[in-house]
Amino acid sequence: MTPEISIVIPVYNEEESLPQLFTELYPVMEKMQRNYEIILVNDGSRDKSFSLLYDFQKMHNKNVRVIDFNGNFGQHMAIMAAFSNVRGKYIITLDADLQNPPAEIPNLIQQMDDGHDVVGTYRENRHDPIFRKAASKIVNKITNSITGLHISDYGCMLRGYSRRIVDIIAHSDESTTFIPALGQKYAVNPIEIAVKHREREFGESKYSMFRLIRLNFDLMTSFSLSPLQWVTMSGIGISILSFILVAYMVVRRFVIGSEANGLFTLMAIQFFLTGISIMSLGIIGEYIGRIYKQIQKRPRFVIKKIWEENADEEDN
Ligand code: UDP
Numbered sequence: 001m002t003p004e005i006s007i008v009i010p011v012y013n014e015e016e017s018l019p020q021l022f023t024e025l026y027p028v029m030e031k032m033q034r035n036y037e038i039i040l041v042n043d044g045s046r047d048k049s050f051s052l053l054y055d056f057q058k059m060h061n062k063n064v065r066v067i068d069f070n071g072n073f074g075q076h077m078a079i080m081a082a083f084s085n086v087r088g089k090y091i092i093t094l095d096a097d098l099q100n101p102p103a104e105i106p107n108l109i110q111q112m113d114d115g116h117d118v119v120g121t122y123r124e125n126r127h128d129p130i131f132r133k134a135a136s137k138i139v140n141k142i143t144n145s146i147t148g149l150h151i152s153d154y155g156c157m158l159r160g161y162s163r164r165i166v167d168i169i170a171h172s173d174e175s176t177t178f179i180p181a182l183g184q185k186y187a188v189n190p191i192e193i194a195v196k197h198r199e200r201e202f203g204e205s206k207y208s209m210f211r212l213i214r215l216n217f218d219l220m221t222s223f224s225l226s227p228l229q230w231v232t233m234s235g236i237g238i239s240i241l242s243f244i245l246v247a248y249m250v251v252r253r254f255v256i257g258s259e260a261n262g263l264f265t266l267m268a269i270q271f272f273l274t275g276i277s278i279m280s281l282g283i284i285g286e287y288i289g290r291i292y293k294q295i296q297k298r299p300r301f302v303i304k305k306i307w308e309e310n311a312d313e314e315d316n
């Protein structure tokens with residue numbers, strides 16, 4: 001029987017959260033009385049996650065599929081792999097750590113029944129420190145203006161997509177990407193709804209500050225060239241200003257004669273400009289790095305095995 005709803009969940013070292021996720025998710029899905037499948041992607045977990053997923057799959061053989069990766073390819077690639085394998089008409093993504101309550105799923109399905117092809121969400125009463133929320137607000141604003149998209153909350157992964165959108169995303173051949181932004185880009189009739197948000201109860205966030213910055217660069221570089229254009233524009237602006245400064249200095253040299261004062265001002269300006277140059281090189285480098293990855297044409301993710309109904313035990 002083809003499922004109508006596909007639930008997609010990326011899993012990376014979530015052994016503490018998984019038991020409760022299963023306990024909460026399963027009744028929600030059963031209660032809707034529609035055909036469904038749950039696709040769990042094990043993104044190279046090093047803890048007991050896989051054996052928990054395996055047991056869950058065996059227990060609910062008809063409804064649950066587990067895609068087991070060869071290593072850690074990141075949250076967005078895990079979702080991408082599931083998108084290439086979904087069977088449902090409506091696809092819902094959510095995190096394994098229960099920060100997105102499964103009880104919200106029927107609300108998203110309702111919106112899709114109403115004809116929306118992408119259902120975005122924003123976190124109501126987000127349970128995070130105040131400075132993180134403030135930082136997100138700024139990041140959301142800047143990202144919207146860079147990408148030209150309108151998403152209120154880039155960090156919320158509880159989202160619904162119609163099969164048409166998921167197929168487009170699965171066929172986009174980018175080696176690094178940001179799924180919600182892709183979905184929004186191709187949406188014809190999107191909507192955003194508020195969802196509840198919980199603190200992470202078990203385990204810890206899989207994103208260090210460094211990984212978060214990397215992820216934001218993925219988002220920025222795959223959806224916009226404007227950072228490159230800023231580099232060019234600021235280069236032009238700085239050249240014009242320094243040309244005026246040089247002209248002014250030359251005139252002063254003739255009028256007043258040589259001066260050694262103002263050395264520190266000059267150094268300050270110099271340091272500032274050096275900072276800008278290094279940053280600009282970095283931005284250009286971010287794009288070049290991604291072009292490099294893209295032309296290598298390595299697989300974006302490697303699947304070890306898909307565990308599903310009738311999957312053969314022996315060939316593993
Ligand atoms: N995740 C993943 N691969 C990774 C990092 C994270 O599959 O390399 C999964 C993780 O298990 C969780 C979801 O992506 O289900 C979101 O991760 P997390 O909760 O750590 O992110 P945060 O909520 O802190 O942004």
Ligand code: MG
Nearest residue numbers: 095097099200
């Ligand atoms: Mg989380």
